Amino acid sequence: MSVQYGAARLKIDSEEEPDDRLLGEEVRKLGFHLILPDKSDQLVQTFTVSGMDCSSCAKTIEQHFQKMQNVQTVTVSFARGEMEIDHQLDARQVQSELNKIGFDGYVKGKKTSEAPVRSFEGISLILSGILIGLGLLIQTSGVAYLPNVLYGIALILSGGRVFRSAYYAVRARSLDMNVLMSVAAIGAACIGEWLEGATVVFLFAIGNLLQNRSLARTRNSIQKLIELSPKEAFVLTDGDVRRKPVEAVRVGEILRIRPGDQVALDGTILNGTTTINQAPITGESIPVDKKEGDHVFAGTLNMDRSFDMIVEKTYQETTLAHIIELVEEAQDNKAPSEAFIDRFAKVYTPFVFLGALLLMIVPPLLQLGSWGEWFYKG
Secondary structure: OEEOOOOOOOOOOOOOOOOOOHHHHHHHHHOOOOOOOOOOEEEEEEEEOOOOOHHHHHHHHHHHOOOOOOEEEEEOOOOOOOEEEEEOOHHHHHOOOOHOOOOEEEEEOOOOOOHHHHHHHHHHHHHHHHHHHHHHHHHOOOOOOOOHHHHHHHHHHHHHHHHHHHHHHHHHOOOOHHHHHHHHHHHHHHHHOOOHHHHHHHHHHHHHHHHHHHHHHHHHHHHHHHHHOEEEEEEEEOOOEEEEEHHHHHOEEEEEOOOEOOOOOEEEEEEEEEEEEEHHHHHOOOOOOOOOOOOOOOOOEEEEEEEEEEEEHHHOOOOOHHHHHHHHHHHOOHHHHHHHHHHHHHHHHHHHHHHHHHHHHHHHHHOOOOHHHHHHHO
């Protein structure tokens, strides 16, 4: 059993169907109210979401969908770049809502092509760095306006994504680091400090790019784990071999595993001998000989002869499924220091805005300096 505070959701893993009435009574004893979903109309879908730069982007998406009437629950995983949503909307409506807040999404597994956004970002950053360096060289020669023009172009190139994320964050009534950096860059440009504005946004964009690439590698690793499990199995029924989706195979059914096939589910060999490569699951570098009565794991590779096996675990209960679940939970669950930083950021960002405004207004009113001087410091 697990409780997700952010999504206000109680998840129970049980071999038997829980009694909704008894469950509701137990929850009421603890002082809470249980709202059961309408199982007739609900649709739980997983969307792959692109455009998330930081964990606050995930919060922005969650807050947006939680306000909608036809959405029961929504959970966004920044680490996996996915959104699990329990809703009564059309998939195109979900995509449209994501576009409204500056993100792109599609039902997981149904995307056919993807724009080369990451390469464009890398090229923009390289050009920004070149323009900043060129501006510094020209500035030493005494040219007045040309360096600022180069800094301005660099600011737009490296800060385009930051400004876009900040715009949608403000629309969603959320103050995040993108908003903070955008205000700082625009303020620097307003007072003529183009070099400072361009440099700050350039360094911030590099940090975001490195973080996104690290996350992309993590997401690819999880995807490779998922791909280890075959999508179909060959089930023996009345002497015939029939192809069947692994999700539909039940405990007790008999599977035929051919040479070169991946084992579809966890089970025990009924007849035959073979050699199994168990490296994806156990890490063993040498294939293992298997005989009648031996256990085999889903995702392992049959390297020798055909054999029949009896299924002992469903698709969701296999060892491979548990490994994938643990990896995903490790990505989603934050260390205490990370959780503290997230809580701190929620307070830090608004207070920085307030402090900057007070610093720009109060000292000049008290005759402690000029407006321009304190605006620069703010």
